[in-house]
Amino acid sequence: MKELATDTWILAGRHMKHIARVPEKLIGVTIAPVVMVLIFGYLFGSAMSVPGGNYREYIMAGIFTQVMFSAVGTSAAGVADDLKNGLVDRFRSLPMSRYAVLLGRTVSDMAMTALSCLVMAVVGLLIGWKAHHGVVKTAAGFGLLLLLGFTMCWIGALIGLVVRSPEAVNTISSLMVLPFALLSNSFVPLDGLPRWMQIIGEWNPISSVVSACRDLWGNPSTVVSDALPAQHPLAAGCLILCCLLIVVAPMAARAYHRAAAR
Amino acid sequence: MDVAIEAEGLSKRYGDNEVLKGVDLTVPAGSVLGLLGPNGAGKTTTVRILATLLPPDGGRATVAGHDIVKAPLDVRRRIGLAGQYAAVDERLTGRENLVLIGRLYRLGRANAKRRAEELLERFDLTGAADRETKTYSGGMRRRLDLAASLLADPGVLFLDEPTTGLDLTSRMTLWSMVREQVDAGVTVLLTTQYLEEADQLADRVAVIDKGMLIADGTPDELKRKVGGERLEVSLADPATVPEVTGLLERVAVGEPVVGDQGRSVSVPVGSGIDSIADAATALRGKGIEVTDFAMRRPSMDDVFLALTGRSSAGESDEDEGRTAA
Ligand SMILES: Nc1ncnc2c1ncn2[C@@H]1O[C@H](COP(=O)(O)OP(=O)(O)OP(=O)(O)O)[C@@H](O)[C@H]1O
Numbered sequence: 001m002k003e004l005a006t007d008t009w010i011l012a013g014r015h016m017k018h019i020a021r022v023p024e025k026l027i028g029v030t031i032a033p034v035v036m037v038l039i040f041g042y043l044f045g046s047a048m049s050v051p052g053g054n055y056r057e058y059i060m061a062g063i064f065t066q067v068m069f070s071a072v073g074t075s076a077a078g079v080a081d082d083l084k085n086g087l088v089d090r091f092r093s094l095p096m097s098r099y100a101v102l103l104g105r106t107v108s109d110m111a112m113t114a115l116s117c118l119v120m121a122v123v124g125l126l127i128g129w130k131a132h133h134g135v136v137k138t139a140a141g142f143g144l145l146l147l148l149g150f151t152m153c154w155i156g157a158l159i160g161l162v163v164r165s166p167e168a169v170n171t172i173s174s175l176m177v178l179p180f181a182l183l184s185n186s187f188v189p190l191d192g193l194p195r196w197m198q199i200i201g202e203w204n205p206i207s208s209v210v211s212a213c214r215d216l217w218g219n220p221s222t223v224v225s226d227a228l229p230a231q232h233p234l235a236a237g238c239l240i241l242c243c244l245l246i247v248v249a250p251m252a253a254r255a256y257h258r259a260a261a262r
Numbered sequence: 263m264d265v266a267i268e269a270e271g272l273s274k275r276y277g278d279n280e281v282l283k284g285v286d287l288t289v290p291a292g293s294v295l296g297l298l299g300p301n302g303a304g305k306t307t308t309v310r311i312l313a314t315l316l317p318p319d320g321g322r323a324t325v326a327g328h329d330i331v332k333a334p335l336d337v338r339r340r341i342g343l344a345g346q347y348a349a350v351d352e353r354l355t356g357r358e359n360l361v362l363i364g365r366l367y368r369l370g371r372a373n374a375k376r377r378a379e380e381l382l383e384r385f386d387l388t389g390a391a392d393r394e395t396k397t398y399s400g401g402m403r404r405r406l407d408l409a410a411s412l413l414a415d416p417g418v419l420f421l422d423e424p425t426t427g428l429d430l431t432s433r434m435t436l437w438s439m440v441r442e443q444v445d446a447g448v449t450v451l452l453t454t455q456y457l458e459e460a461d462q463l464a465d466r467v468a469v470i471d472k473g474m475l476i477a478d479g480t481p482d483e484l485k486r487k488v489g490g491e492r493l494e495v496s497l498a499d500p501a502t503v504p505e506v507t508g509l510l511e512r513v514a515v516g517e518p519v520v521g522d523q524g525r526s527v528s529v530p531v532g533s534g535i536d537s538i539a540d541a542a543t544a545l546r547g548k549g550i551e552v553t554d555f556a557m558r559r560p561s562m563d564d565v566f567l568a569l570t571g572r573s574s575a576g577e578s579d580e581d582e583g584r585t586a587a
């Protein structure tokens with residue numbers, strides 16, 4: 001266990017060096033989210049309104065979750081790269097746990113999403129977003145976001161291991177991500193959608209995370225649905241994400257074993 | 263006699279493709295085995311199985327005293343592997359690469375740094391140590407990869423085609439580095455497509471083809487089978503072939519072979535300058551027009567011709583046929 005933690009730490013350090021060396025990656029985790037905040041905040045913020053409050057406050061939780069979601073692509077690309085250039089072979093010839101390589105990847109990518117959160121929060125505060133319910137609830141909201149980010153990193157790792165080609169990985173992960181991202185209450189309330197889309201949207205963990213964050217931060221929320229996850233977004237979000245993690249992480253570990261043993 | 267690598271009946275298949283069909287290997291501790299074979303013979307597959315990267319479908323093997331299937335971690339603690347394609351992290355510097363691998367070998371940070379420094383020095387990479395490895399040449403990557411495989415002072419070293427794609431100088435540098443390891447008591451299994459490389463480094467050579475071992479012995483034994491060096495004479499006029507064959511037979515130690523669509527004759531010759539001089543004199547005496555006159559070391563192809571009666575890759579469409587003397 002201690003060895004797993006050490007190896008994970010060492011490998012996460014390796015990824016941090018990558019980030020520092022590749023400016024595009026740093027832009028991806030800092031500037032891009034800020035641009036999202038500004039575009040949605042100003043462009044749409046001035047054109048739209050939501051019942052009970054201002055659209056900028058409403059939209060922030062949605063933007064946070066979108067950025068967490070994009071971690072899928074980052075992790076997938078990282079894993080596929082390592083497979084391609086033979087580093088996975090090197091790692092596998094070393095006496096270390098097979099979870100370490102994947103944990104090193106997902107933990108460091110999650111740390112990057114935390115950095116994105118921080119930057120976005122600062123910009124959000126500047127354009128008028130605010131969390132109204134004190135430190136604990138604010139932190140709980142971010143904790144849930146990080147859990148989402150971590151789960152997405154594992155899903156990304158799985159995609160990277162199955163798809164293998166760094167070129168194809170990007171397209172495939174954005175294709176997977178897009179429907180989930182859009183079929184949620186991130187940017188617009190779900191009420192206007194056809195019934196079947198509403199149901200998907202209600203059970204989409206993204207929606208739960210978004211609603212939970214809005215509740216925890218005291219931002220305007222538009223939930224009118226009486227679906228179970230919509231009524232208890234925090235519990236639903238935690239539960240769905242943990243279930244996903246429990247399923248996906250061992251799948252990724254097995255895919256790692258199989259992908260490397262070829 | 264201590265045995266460092268022992269494999270019995272290793273087999274592996276991918277779908278319908280039987281890649282290894284029961285490979286047996288025994289490598290005494292402290293010795294070098296050269297695994298010689300053409301493309302697709304199963305060299306990499308054998309190495310990956312022995313290095314615990316790939317589970318075998320059948321057979322068993324122990325490396326450094328531990329079963330590769332039952333105790334892979336024990337095996338990994340004792341081996342070093344330099345794969346066919348150098349596995350380096352392009353974004354890290356040479357030094358960072360080595361320190362990273364050293365720490366993952368659990369050498370501890372300080373120890374890993376010290377070892378990295380030593381190996382950079384030894385592999386002549388100190389000057390480039392702080393450059394990102396994406397700027398390295400192929401030879402530098404190979405050296406770095408080999409250095410990484412030596413970080414934890416492994417007792418058994420697997421080198422998969424360590425010199426393919428290197429120029430002669432880098433190749434010789436690498437050879438001397440491997441010899442240093444052997445002098446220090448390390449057991450080495452190296453794969454190669456070059457008979458010469460096996461001759462230079464290996465105590466014993468196993469020849470693998472289509473997933474089966476087809477010969478096994480010392481390099482000298484193998485060369486004796488293949489026939490050592492050959493004199494090859496290319497002719498301007500194919501009509502002179504029978505006459506030249508007769509002339510060369512007198513200096514040859516084996517049967518002449520006509521090749522190159524009936525334009526060249528080659529014969530195995532003994533070492534020393536005499537046979538070459540005799541052949542040249544005889545050819546000049548008859549006024550035969552020669553376009554090329556060269557000594558050739560036996561190649562992989564010659565080994566396969568000698569061992570299997572066919573050319574190695576099966577893609578050579580030279581209609582080489584043996585002429586009866
Ligand atoms: N992952 C894989 N899936 C399917 N077939 C494979 C796989 N890996 C290897 N093979 C097949 O196994 C055979 C042996 O491959 P191997 O890489 O061991 O050959 P090799 O002797 O190392 O050749 P080379 O000199 O080209 O490196 C080849 O026919 C190859 O196509």
Ligand SMILES: [Mg+2]
Pocket residue numbers: 305306307346422423
């Ligand atoms: Mg190979």
